[in-house]
Amino acid sequence: MEPVTLTTERLLLRPLGPADADALHLACQDPEIPRWTTVPSPYSRADADTFVATSQRGWQDESLLNFGVFTRGGGELVGSMGLVRLALLRAPERQAELGYWTAKEQRGRGYTVEAARAVIRWAFTDLGVERLEWHAEAGNAASRAVALKTGFRMEGTQRAKALHGGTRRDIWTAALLPSDLGLASGTAYLPYERD
Numbered sequence: 001m002e003p004v005t006l007t008t009e010r011l012l013l014r015p016l017g018p019a020d021a022d023a024l025h026l027a028c029q030d031p032e033i034p035r036w037t038t039v040p041s042p043y044s045r046a047d048a049d050t051f052v053a054t055s056q057r058g059w060q061d062e063s064l065l066n067f068g069v070f071t072r073g074g075g076e077l078v079g080s081m082g083l084v085r086l087a088l089l090r091a092p093e094r095q096a097e098l099g100y101w102t103a104k105e106q107r108g109r110g111y112t113v114e115a116a117r118a119v120i121r122w123a124f125t126d127l128g129v130e131r132l133e134w135h136a137e138a139g140n141a142a143s144r145a146v147a148l149k150t151g152f153r154m155e156g157t158q159r160a161k162a163l164h165g166g167t168r169r170d171i172w173t174a175a176l177l178p179s180d181l182g183l184a185s186g187t188a189y190l191p192y193e194r195d
Contacts, residue, residue: 003059004126006067006118011078013067013115016055020068021048023077027103036140037101038164055082062086065096069115071106078106081115083123085133094130094186096123098176100146107142116150124178130185131175137162138170152176 003015016024025048027033034041058064066082079102086096098119102112123129134152136143148154152174160168178185 001059001062001065004065004122006122007072008114008118010072011111011115011118012070012072012075013081013118014070015059016052016066016068016080018049018052020077021045021052024048024051024068024080027077027079030104032104033101036137036143037099039101058082067115067119069100069102069111071111076106077103078111078115079103081112081119083119083127083129092187094128095133096127096129097133097135098123098147099135100143102142112146113149116146120150120176120181124181124183128186129178130187131177134174134176135161135171137164138172140172144172144174147174150176151180153180 006013025043025045028039028043028048031041033039034043040047055064055066058066063086064082064084065086066080069078069081070076071078079100081100083096084099098116100112100116120132123132134147138157153176155173155175158171158173161171162169177189179189
């Protein structure tokens with residue numbers, strides 16, 4: 001797939017390039033990012049280079065559609081956001097998972113919600129996704145708040161789902177459907193109705 005660039009009122013979402021590795025390296029020194037994500041700890045400059053290369057390959061082979069999120073005014077790195085588990089993107093599943101992290105200095109400004117809304121709309125309207133999932137380690141209240149503000153509906157807690165730092169951890173799960181945002185879906189949906 002050809003890489004895509006998205007814009008919002010305040011943000012530019014674009015594929016990462018080698019020039020972004022220093023900013024990635026600096027942002028990922030914040031212990032909260034590896035605490036709640038799969039980002040390595042400690043996070044080296046080589047890890048940043050590897051992530052950029054993996055992101056670039058991901059667009060080529062459609063295994064990871066990842067965006068660097070930057071401010072439009074100054075070009076500062078806000079974070080990283082992308083669609084993963086893309087093998088399910090093809091028919092008939094048409095599903096993906098939304099993942100993200102935000103640099104410490106950029107938190108609390110609504111940037112992650114703004115960027116997520118753009119990626120979600122793109123996934124539903126341009127890619128034909130019919131179900132987006134969000135997963136986070138139970139307790140990650142900030143990530144959950146972003147998911148809820150963008151319309152995700154909580155579906156539950158999966159016990160001992162993730163292995164993080166040698167320990168099994170519970171995962172919160174949520175999903176978002178095109179119909180939740182008033183958008184059409186390519187496949188009819190018949191929700192369960194309780195008696």
